[in-house]
Amino acid sequence: MAKAVQGFFIPSQxxxxxxxxxxxxxxxxxxxxQIPYAEEFSAKEDFERYDSYDDVTLEIHAQDKDKINTGWAAVPKGVTESRLRMKLVDPVTAHDIWTKDTVRGDITIVSKLTSDGYTPAEIHLTAVRNSD
Structure with missing residues (x-):
């Protein structure tokens, strides 16, 4: 909607x-x-937010060894109680977490702008920590 409103004002700007x-x-x-001009308005930056968290417990809900970017889902405990799609980011591999119900790791939460504000939408697992 913000993009449509911005487009409406471009001729006047x-x-x-x-x-x-x-x-x-x-x-x-x-x-x-006061309306941001088209060159100042980046959809990626305005509609997504990235927040990093260290040493988070992830409750794994879906695993797919063959699809490292689409076949995974988890609940990041203490961050949100929502089940989110999860991507494995190098150096993390499917082998690092395969068959585990929970893992500890460093993550980035991608939140998307919705009518309710920024809502967590995806987890990027960037590091797996030892679970000694």
Missing amino acids: REGGVPILFDRERVESEVVK
Whole structure:
């Protein structure tokens, strides 16, 4: 929705922020000038957030030795109680966690912007720690 709103204001921005009149309502220049311009607006940066966590216990819910980027899911305890899709990031391999119900590791949570704010959507497992 933010991208659509931004697109609506581009013609006005190209003309220096001229006021917009629609349905008998007027959007003043001051408001138009506050909308991020297209070159300043990166969908990846604005709609996804990356948060790193060290030494997190992951409760493994799905495993697929052949599909390291799509066949995994886990619950990162203490971060969220949601089951999230999980990607294994080098140097982590499927062999490192295969057949384990839980592992400890370093992760990055990818959160996506939704109508409820940023919501955790995916885990990137970047390191597995020894479970001595």
